[in-house]
Amino acid sequence: MQSSRWQAQGNVYLVTEESPLTAERARAEVGDADGILEVLSRTDDSVEVAIWNPDGTLAEMSGNGTRIAASWLAAQTGAERVTVRVGPRAVQAQMLGDGLVEQDLGPVVVGQPEEVAGVRLTTVDVGNPHAVVDGDPNELPRIGPLLETHERFPERTNVQVARIDGPGEVTARVWERGVWETLSSGTSAVAVAAATHGGGQIVVHFPGGDLRVRLDAGRATLYGTAERVA
Numbered sequence: 152m153q154s155s156r157w158q159a160q161g162n163v164y165l166v167t168e169e170s171p172l173t174a175e176r177a178r179a180e181v182g183d184a185d186g187i188l189e190v191l192s193r194t195d196d197s198v199e200v201a202i203w204n205p206d207g208t209l210a211e212m213s214g215n216g217t218r219i220a221a222s223w224l225a226a227q228t229g230a231e232r233v234t235v236r237v238g239p240r241a242v243q244a245q246m247l248g249d250g251l252v253e254q255d256l257g258p259v260v261v262g263q264p265e266e267v268a269g270v271r272l273t274t275v276d277v278g279n280p281h282a283v284v285d286g287d288p289n290e291l292p293r294i295g296p297l298l299e300t301h302e303r304f305p306e307r308t309n310v311q312v313a314r315i316d317g318p319g320e321v322t323a324r325v326w327e328r329g330v331w332e333t334l335s336s337g338t339s340a341v342a343v344a345a346a347t348h349g350g351g352q353i354v355v356h357f358p359g360g361d362l363r364v365r366l367d368a369g370r371a372t373l374y375g376t377a378e379r380v381a
Contacts, residue, residue, distance in 0.1 A: 159219050215335065255372055256277060
């Protein structure tokens, strides 16, 4: 499979225009990456992608993945604004220079706190499902797989364990559905920010690097970088 390799805060995706992929081929080709971005169609300033997880399932959304897709297209066409479509959802990306990208990720829906399998959590919908746990991020290897496949989440869920460091600042680790632990996640950054702060400007520290989130009137803007590495 012909592809280029990109990373965003340690989150690695392969980008390919070879289509169509199948679940079996995605599993065979993904290697050590966190997923594959299959380009379904493109113009000079818009691209539609399918996001394949390493286990061969499709993701509804990825903040880091869509940022990589926007940067991939912009590197080829010089576009300063790129629309990235994933299924029914469209992400607007603005190239700010030096690899920094601003993304309008759209509406965010925060659920009521609840307890699942003895773990207190808050569900968040960012176009994909999240379960945010307020606790010690080092507990992720235990909590992540426990919640991802719990019957409470019949379609499985992404899981974050987050510690509030102060106003507008959070440290988190993320267990991605169909991927396992990853160094960062864009939609997870939004979910963590929404569950712990509700609004305003929030910096989320991941092992792979920091992501900035702005929450205003129930909508999320995400700031991060993306770069080609191979």
